[in-house]
Every structure is written in structure tokens, then in C-alpha cells.
Amino acid sequence: MTAEPTNFLYPFIDSEERDSESLLVDLAASARAKMAQSRRLQLATLKEWEPVIAALGADMASRFAAGGRLYTFGNGGSATDAEMTAQMFRHPIGGRPLPAWPLVDDRAVLTALANDVGFELVFSRQLIAHARSGDMAMGLSTSGNSENVMKAFAEAKHRGLLTIGLAGYAGGAMANNDTVDFCLVVHSDSVHRIQESQDALVFELWSVVQRNLMAQSTPNGREGSFQ
Amino acid sequence: MVPNPVVSAERELPIDFSALESVSDNLAAAALALARRFAAGATMWCVSPSWPAHGRHVAVEFVHPVIMGKRALPAIFVDDDDLLASLRLLARPGDIVVALGPASDETIASLLRRTDAWGLTSVCIGAGPHPPTSSADHLLWVDGVDSDIAGSSGGYVLLYHLLWELVHVVFEHPGLLAEPAACTDEVCITCSDEGRVVEVVSVLEDDTAVVLAGGKAETIDTTLVGRPGPGDLLLVHAGTAISSLEGRV
Numbered sequence: 001m002t003a004e005p006t007n008f009l010y011p012f013i014d015s016e017e018r019d020s021e022s023l024l025v026d027l028a029a030s031a032r033a034k035m036a037q038s039r040r041l042q043l044a045t046l047k048e049w050e051p052v053i054a055a056l057g058a059d060m061a062s063r064f065a066a067g068g069r070l071y072t073f074g075n076g077g078s079a080t081d082a083e084m085t086a087q088m089f090r091h092p093i094g095g096r097p098l099p100a101w102p103l104v105d106d107r108a109v110l111t112a113l114a115n116d117v118g119f120e121l122v123f124s125r126q127l128i129a130h131a132r133s134g135d136m137a138m139g140l141s142t143s144g145n146s147e148n149v150m151k152a153f154a155e156a157k158h159r160g161l162l163t164i165g166l167a168g169y170a171g172g173a174m175a176n177n178d179t180v181d182f183c184l185v186v187h188s189d190s191v192h193r194i195q196e197s198q199d200a201l202v203f204e205l206w207s208v209v210q211r212n213l214m215a216q217s218t219p220n221g222r223e224g225s226f227q
Numbered sequence: 228m229v230p231n232p233v234v235s236a237e238r239e240l241p242i243d244f245s246a247l248e249s250v251s252d253n254l255a256a257a258a259l260a261l262a263r264r265f266a267a268g269a270t271m272w273c274v275s276p277s278w279p280a281h282g283r284h285v286a287v288e289f290v291h292p293v294i295m296g297k298r299a300l301p302a303i304f305v306d307d308d309d310l311l312a313s314l315r316l317l318a319r320p321g322d323i324v325v326a327l328g329p330a331s332d333e334t335i336a337s338l339l340r341r342t343d344a345w346g347l348t349s350v351c352i353g354a355g356p357h358p359p360t361s362s363a364d365h366l367l368w369v370d371g372v373d374s375d376i377a378g379s380s381g382g383y384v385l386l387y388h389l390l391w392e393l394v395h396v397v398f399e400h401p402g403l404l405a406e407p408a409a410c411t412d413e414v415c416i417t418c419s420d421e422g423r424v425v426e427v428v429s430v431l432e433d434d435t436a437v438v439l440a441g442g443k444a445e446t447i448d449t450t451l452v453g454r455p456g457p458g459d460l461l462l463v464h465a466g467t468a469i470s471s472l473e474g475r476v
């Protein structure tokens with residue numbers, strides 16, 4: 001599907017191309033190949049982090065049970081994943097609704113902070129205003145290097161929050177960082193494939209949190225059945 | 228009842244990937260159509276009432292590509308209490324609508340019933356119980372997967388990531404970006420054989436109404452359908468409304 005290396009010899013070829021049928025076949029094959037790639041990466045990622053998610057999910061469940069809140073943040077597509085994560089915890093498909101809020105939601109707050117103090121502080125300043133020890137901070141960054149996410153982790157750690165980082169590539173600044181209690185790295189160099197596996201990790205984490213909360217709940221608890 | 232942990236050695240993912248794979252051909256066709264529309268100057272309008280995060284994610288993919296050097300494309304997420312009224316104003320004929328959500332989403336269903344009248348190309352991304360196949364020009368539908376699971380565990384994300392990736396592959400084939408010649412004859416056997424869905428703009432005194440048909444204003448005869456109101460959808464054959472499809476909005 002990529003241009004043939006000899007195309008420069010025949011500059012008219014591409015612009016003369018008229019048969020879309022073979023392109024459609026290539027596109028569909030490419031879609032299937034990328035889906036298979038995404039699936040393999042998701043399975044490998046979940047397998048790699050299974051023990052970490054078990055420990056993290058138990059920790060988060062205890063904090064939720066004690067009244068803790070989860071704050072989520074990230075930039076661009078990761079901002080929308082942060083928003084989706086908070087929505088998933090707050091309005092779950094089963095189990096107990098849990099207090100989770102994305103720090104990417106309020107355009108007044110984001111633009112005020114970006115304009116007045118700098119974009120690298122848009123999340124940390126919100127944590128200064130909102131967070132208490134016992135809360136949780138989850139940051140998503142495919143590079144693992146987003147400055148505002150790293151500054152938010154430092155602030156969160158300082159305030160006694162549990163910090164959870166989702167990264168890609170080799171983890172970037174998030175990996176082996178004292179301010180990140182749990183760092184889950186998706187080992188890929190494709191931003192899209194990283195995000196898809198991060199979504200799988202978050203879904204898995206959410207279900208482990210729910211499982212822990214159900215195990216803690218009393219037999220006549222209000223949580224009801226899962227799904 | 229304690230839910231099972233999702234991961235174990237043999238465990239599959241929450242999404243059935245064979246169901247995703249069955250969308251591949253439609254993804255390819257959608258990518259070709261969208262690249263052609265973008266090349267002709269279209270804006271892509273993204274809507275997702277039940278998952279606003281996904282609507283925003285689709286828009287940011289196209290506006291700010293993750294791969295350096297890929298062109299920024301005009302995509303806008305619309306989040307509005309009156310989505311139909313806003314899109315009726317904002318979208319120009321030739322634009323694209325990408326709607327993401329379950330078949331039960333009434334706003335999406337109502338929007339997709341109007342895209343032909345407004346002259347828009349429609350893409351619908353969803354999962355779960357299947358909508359009518361005629362609901363969108365390009366239906367990227369994951370059968371047999373719960374919409375909430377697809378929404379929260381990465382299924383939808385994978386689909387629109389691939390849609391973006393494939394659109395940019397099509398851009399590498401400039402010869403295929405021209406739209407195939409459309410029927411423009413005044414009298415066209417193919418077109419005149421079937422009714423078209425139009426939306427009423429204004430009602431005139433003499434049993435006629437001004438309607439939008441394929442993004443263009445036309446005056447039609449409404450004698451057979453009583454007195455419609457602005458926003459009503461009518462089925463029109465040879466300049467005459469033959470039935471009313473949906474109440475006004």
C-alpha cells in the first residue's frame with residue numbers, strides 16, 4: 001500500500017490510478033492486520049500487568065471504600081481516555097458507581113490555568129484545589145513524558161494520593177519514577193495501539209476494583225449483581 | 228456474586244475480535260468515501276451523545292494527527308442540547324457526519340434520517356443490536372458485542388483509529404480522490420424510480436413546501452400528505468410528497 005520505491009520513475013502513475021477496487025481490498029486487509037496486532041498487544045499487555053493490576057485494584061478498592069475519589073488526566077486522545085475512564089467508574093455497566101472525575105472537563109479552569117500559570121500546571125493546580133490524602137490520581141500519556149501529567153503526579157504524591165500512570169514506548173519519565181506508585185507501560189511505539197491497550201488495561205483495572213469491592217461488601221449489600 | 232477476573236492464561240479480551248474484523252470491508256469503503264469528501268473540502272462533524280469522550284477523540288485524531296507530516300483535517304465534535312438544530316445550521320452540503328453510539332440512541336437515529344436531505348455523507352459507529360442497514364452511508368457496526376463494553380474497553384477506539392489510518396492511506400492515492408461521476412441529468416431513470424427523503428424548510432399556502440433534498444432547496448407538492456411542518460421528513464417522488472416519515476423536531 002505504501003508507494004513503490006520505483007514510483008519516482010513514473011510520476012504519472014499515482015495520479016492516473018483509477019481502479020479503487022484493489023485499494024479497497026488493500027485497505028480492508030490492512031484493517032484486519034492492525035486489528036490482529038492490537039489484539040495481540042492487548043493480550044500481552046494484560047498478561048504482563050496482571051499481578052500489578054491485582055495489587056493496584058485492591059489498593060484502589062480500599063481507597064474507594066474509605067471515601068476516596070479518583071482524578072484522571074491526560075492530553076489529546078489521552079484526555080478523552082481520561083474522560084472515558086472517569087465515566088466508566090462513575091456510571092459503570094455493572095457493580096458500584098464510584099466517584100471519579102476527569103481534570104480535562106472544564107474549559108474555564110483549563111484555559112484560566114493555561115493562560116495564567118502555564119499549561120504544564122493545568123492538572124497539578126486542580127489537584128492542589130481538590131485533592132485529599134486517600135484520593136487517587138491517574139495520568140495517561142502514551143510517551144510517558146507529558147510535563148503536565150508528571151507535575152500532577154509530583155503534586156499528588158506530595159499530598160498523599162495514590163498515583164497511577166499509564167504510558168507507552170518504554171515508559172518515558174513515568175517509568176521508575178518515585179512519584180508514580182503504579183506505572184503500567186504498554187510496550188509499543190504506535191500511539192494508537194498503545195491507547196487501545198491502555199483502554200484494555202483500564203477496563204481490566206475497573207473490573208478488578210469492582211471485584212474487590214464486592215468481596216468486601218456485606219451479604220445484604222446494595223451493590224447487587226455484577227452486570 | 229463475585230465477577231471473574233478478566234485475565235487468565237487462556238482468557239480472551241472483552242471484545243470479540245472476529246466481530247470487529249467483520250467491519251473491515253465497511254471500514255475500507257468508509258475511508259475511501261471520507262478521503263474523497265475531505266479532498267473536496269468537507270468538514271467532519273462528530274457526535275456521540277452517550278460517549279462524548281469518543282466524539283472528542285474522533286475529532287482530535289483528524290485535527291491533530293499522531294503521525295508527524297499527516298495533514299490536519301477539519302473535524303469538529305458537537306455537543307449540544309439540540310444537536311439537530313446545530314448541525315442543520317453548521318453542516319454544509321458535502322460535509323461528513325460521524326455518529327457513534329448504540330442503535331437505541333434516538334438523537335443519532337433522527338440525525339441519520341436527515342443526512343440525505345442535508346446532502347451529508349454519514350458514518351455510524353456502534354455495537355449491539357443492529358440498526359437498519361439503510362441508517363447510514365457507512366455502517367461500522369460490531370454485531371454481538373455490547374455497546375457499553377465496546378465503548379469502555381477500547382473497541383470503538385480501535386475502529387476510529389483505523390478509520391483515521393485508512394483515510395490517510397487513501398490520500399497516498401491521489402488518482403482515486405476524485406469522486407466518481409454522479410448522475411446530474413434532469414431526468415434520470417435510476418433516481419426517478421425511487422422516492423427521496425427530504426426535510427421541510429417552510430410551508431407555503433398553496434399545498435406546496437420548500438424542502439431540502441440532497442442539500443438543495445426545492446419546492447414540492449404536499450397535497451397528498453396534508454400540511455407538514457418545518458423539520459418534517461417527507462418521502463418525495465417526482466416532485467410530490469407521497470408520505471410523511473417522522474414528526475417535526
